[in-house]
Amino acid sequence: MANSNVNGRRAAQSGKTEVKTPRLGMTEHGKRVTSYDVALTAGVSQSAVSRCFKPGASVSKKMRAKVMRVAEQLGYQPNAIARSLITRRSNMVAVIINNFTNLYYPELLVQLSRRFDESNIHLLLFTLEHESDVDKILSQVWQYQVDGVVSAAFLSHQQVEFFEQRGVPLVLYNRSFQDHPVSAICCNQEAGERVLVKKLHAAGHKRYGIVSGPPDSVVGNQRTKGALQCLKQLRVRGVRVVEGDYSYESGRAAFSQLMEDKGKAPDAVICANDVMAIGCIDAARHDYGLRVPEDVSVVGFDGASPGAWASYRLTTIDQPVEIMAEAAVSMLMERVENPELPPEVRSYSGVLLEGESARLG
Amino acid sequence: MANSNVNGRRAAQSGKTEVKTPRLGMTEHGKRVTSYDVALTAGVSQSAVSRCFKPGASVSKKMRAKVMRVAEQLGYQPNAIARSLITRRSNMVAVIINNFTNLYYPELLVQLSRRFDESNIHLLLFTLEHESDVDKILSQVWQYQVDGVVSAAFLSHQQVEFFEQRGVPLVLYNRSFQDHPVSAICCNQEAGERVLVKKLHAAGHKRYGIVSGPPDSVVGNQRTKGALQCLKQLRVRGVRVVEGDYSYESGRAAFSQLMEDKGKAPDAVICANDVMAIGCIDAARHDYGLRVPEDVSVVGFDGASPGAWASYRLTTIDQPVEIMAEAAVSMLMERVENPELPPEVRSYSGVLLEGESARLG
DNA sequence: GCCCCGCTTGCATTAGGATGCAATACTAAT
DNA sequence: ATTAGTATTGCATCCTAATGCAAGCGGGGC
Numbered sequence A, B: 001m002a003n004s005n006v007n008g009r010r011a012a013q014s015g016k017t018e019v020k021t022p023r024l025g026m027t028e029h030g031k032r033v034t035s036y037d038v039a040l041t042a043g044v045s046q047s048a049v050s051r052c053f054k055p056g057a058s059v060s061k062k063m064r065a066k067v068m069r070v071a072e073q074l075g076y077q078p079n080a081i082a083r084s085l086i087t088r089r090s091n092m093v094a095v096i097i098n099n100f101t102n103l104y105y106p107e108l109l110v111q112l113s114r115r116f117d118e119s120n121i122h123l124l125l126f127t128l129e130h131e132s133d134v135d136k137i138l139s140q141v142w143q144y145q146v147d148g149v150v151s152a153a154f155l156s157h158q159q160v161e162f163f164e165q166r167g168v169p170l171v172l173y174n175r176s177f178q179d180h181p182v183s184a185i186c187c188n189q190e191a192g193e194r195v196l197v198k199k200l201h202a203a204g205h206k207r208y209g210i211v212s213g214p215p216d217s218v219v220g221n222q223r224t225k226g227a228l229q230c231l232k233q234l235r236v237r238g239v240r241v242v243e244g245d246y247s248y249e250s251g252r253a254a255f256s257q258l259m260e261d262k263g264k265a266p267d268a269v270i271c272a273n274d275v276m277a278i279g280c281i282d283a284a285r286h287d288y289g290l291r292v293p294e295d296v297s298v299v300g301f302d303g304a305s306p307g308a309w310a311s312y313r314l315t316t317i318d319q320p321v322e323i324m325a326e327a328a329v330s331m332l333m334e335r336v337e338n339p340e341l342p343p344e345v346r347s348y349s350g351v352l353l354e355g356e357s358a359r360l361g
Numbered sequence C: 001g002c003c004c005c006g007c008t009t010g011c012a013t014t015a016g017g018a019t020g021c022a023a024t025a026c027t028a029a030t
Numbered sequence D: 001a002t003t004a005g006t007a008t009t010g011c012a013t014c015c016t017a018a019t020g021c022a023a024g025c026g027g028g029g030c
Helices: A004-014 A035-042 A046-052 A061-074 A080-087 A104-118 A131-143 A157-166 A189-202 A218-233 A248-260 A274-288 A321-337 B004-014 B035-042 B046-052 B061-074 B080-087 B104-118 B131-143 B157-166 B189-202 B218-233 B248-260 B274-287 B321-337
Strands: A092-097 A122-127 A148-151 A170-173 A184-187 A208-212 A240-243 A268-271 A297-299 A316-318 A345-348 A351-353 B092-097 B122-127 B148-151 B170-173 B184-187 B208-212 B240-243 B268-271 B297-299 B316-318 B345-348 B351-353
Touching: A035 A046, A035 A061, A046 A061, A080 B080, A092 A104, A092 A131, A104 A122, A104 A321, A104 B104, A104 B122, A122 A131, A122 B104, A131 A157, A148 A321, A170 A321, A184 A189, A184 A321, A189 A218, A189 A268, A189 A297, A189 A316, A189 A351, A208 A218, A208 A248, A208 A274, A240 A248, A248 A268, A248 A274, A268 A274, A274 A297, A321 A345, B035 B046, B035 B061, B046 B061, B092 B104, B092 B131, B104 B122, B104 B321, B122 B131, B131 B157, B148 B321, B170 B321, B184 B189, B184 B321, B189 B218, B189 B268, B189 B297, B189 B316, B189 B351, B208 B218, B208 B248, B208 B274, B240 B248, B248 B268, B248 B274, B268 B274, B274 B297, B321 B345
Parallel strands: A092 A122, A092 A148, A148 A170, A170 A184, A184 A345, A208 A240, A208 A268, A268 A297, B092 B122, B092 B148, B148 B170, B170 B184, B184 B345, B208 B240, B208 B268, B268 B297
Antiparallel strands: A122 B122, A316 A351, B316 B351
16 A cells, blocks of 8 residues: 555556566557656656756756656656747757768768767758759758758858858858858868869979869869869960769769870879769779879878778868867857857868878978 | 737737847847747647648648748748657767778768658767767767667677667678677678689689788778688688788788798788778889789778779779668668567678789689 | 538647746755 | 755746648539
């Protein structure tokens, strides 16, 4: 009789012939265990249970111990959905990524995931197949009440404005706007290319080929633009640009295209990312029997890990992913805590990784 | 006066001197627009609004048109959190991945994301640094009321049991249990290794070296075990096993270790993944001046894209990621719809990719 | 013109936890 | 023992959308 009060409901049910094993986290009615169930069993109020799960709340040790014991017994876990509804904080952040084939993104994702995890924030992943899917994605983003968004995909002005209107903090990754202030983490793509181009030029390269990224890649365009502008300043003429799509195959094919221009084979090839540069190196060696860097220098951009492999030893610009991810997370979280913070852009310089795929001056 | 009824509340507010631009998706009080706001403005009930956003609900065309127009004006988006609370469906699925450094996982993630997207399911990403973090992760998983889980990380029996008890559908990816029925998608690792080993043996290789994965990698152990068993059956002796950690560097270092055994340099190296195999190839060529595959054959496992690059042309077993991801998604979704479905294991065979990194019989 | 039926719509309630405020318990001091 | 003062606890309400049930509306048939 001692505990009939506390366990009354459960005891009453167990009179039936059902022999179900008790299911952790479920009531005997097959519903999820809620704070009410815990409260009932522990003989306290629901609010007490709620407070026990909130760090820093006013609860006595005795109460907390009692509640926690029951909670554990019943397998109770607070319902994050219900909590989000009332606190207006979902503890979820959306990450929007478009071109996943880029070897660079997985690394970014791990870093973001790791950092957000430290603040107990969860990652809702949105991957785009086409940039045109952004609107559809954004609609989902609003619906899920995420606390903030990190976008490594291109957003239009209007789309960015929606974020402001809805008060959802946004941090762009490697994108930004001139005429519209938005928080962003960037690696200075043009500057990186200039470093490469100047060094290539100083080493005496004359005939430049550029393998661009796909036309809709903002980062790719910046890189190509940076290289072209710098070459122009150096009064280099006859630069050929061939379009790639960031893939190994496209890099390899692009190299062939550059070689086809009879008599004008490039002695320096500047690629919009590392994977295409690797494709170029392989094309030079295997398709054309050329030596890299003696016959042709090849440079990339990203600092993707395969570039460091002994077969390539790629000369490239390394984007400081860890630092950039860390910055993106802290910048976003600051704005989640304090939405009034003005937009901020942090720009990092890439670091020249001198490999052996290019002769540099 | 015509619309004073409908817009009464808004009109009353606008009497103030505040000149805020109307913020899409926000009321003039700075709160999110809810179905009540839409209902009030449209002069209908909240339930009507709710029904307008539910496909197939009983609503007249007139009503839907009216509501939708207002919803658009106000920038209303249904609150997925509130919806989840009442429908007990979050439309979120957790994906647990442990070793992201593996080049194979990004590809998997893209595929999963793509497929789930088709069912309007969102991906909550959990990455593990250490297998020991699983319990922490699982606690989060329960809290977020995800509709199901795809785990490419190892789970203990007890952990799997929690899923059953809580009624959360689970599909393991490349893991499974003998004595505990759990739904899983697998690539038959042992069988794949046997194909490789038999072919290597038939080609006359005598001295085998194995580069294993990290000890806590289930898949890696299966691969190593498969290779060892097959070699044993073929009565090959003196097989050396060196431990790697799936990284390029560890593959390269492992190759050195295998070579150190004076006079017994291997003529075939079997690696637990592609990246280590690539490391071995580079080590053989660059550190030891050996020719691959003339002096030493190297094989991997995964079918990661860099293996196909011209410098490596890796002979490996290709896991059919697309098919496996598709299977994982449909198997999970079936169980979300119908939790009573019994566990099912689908096992796929890897496909031999004959590159040029090994002489095969 | 009246009644029945079916389609729409609204009302009231539900999901599960957080929180302001009031009530109560407990501690220390007199 | 009594009182002031603080630390706990409970009550009632809120967050936002979904849904069973009942009422309302309109049309067709007699």
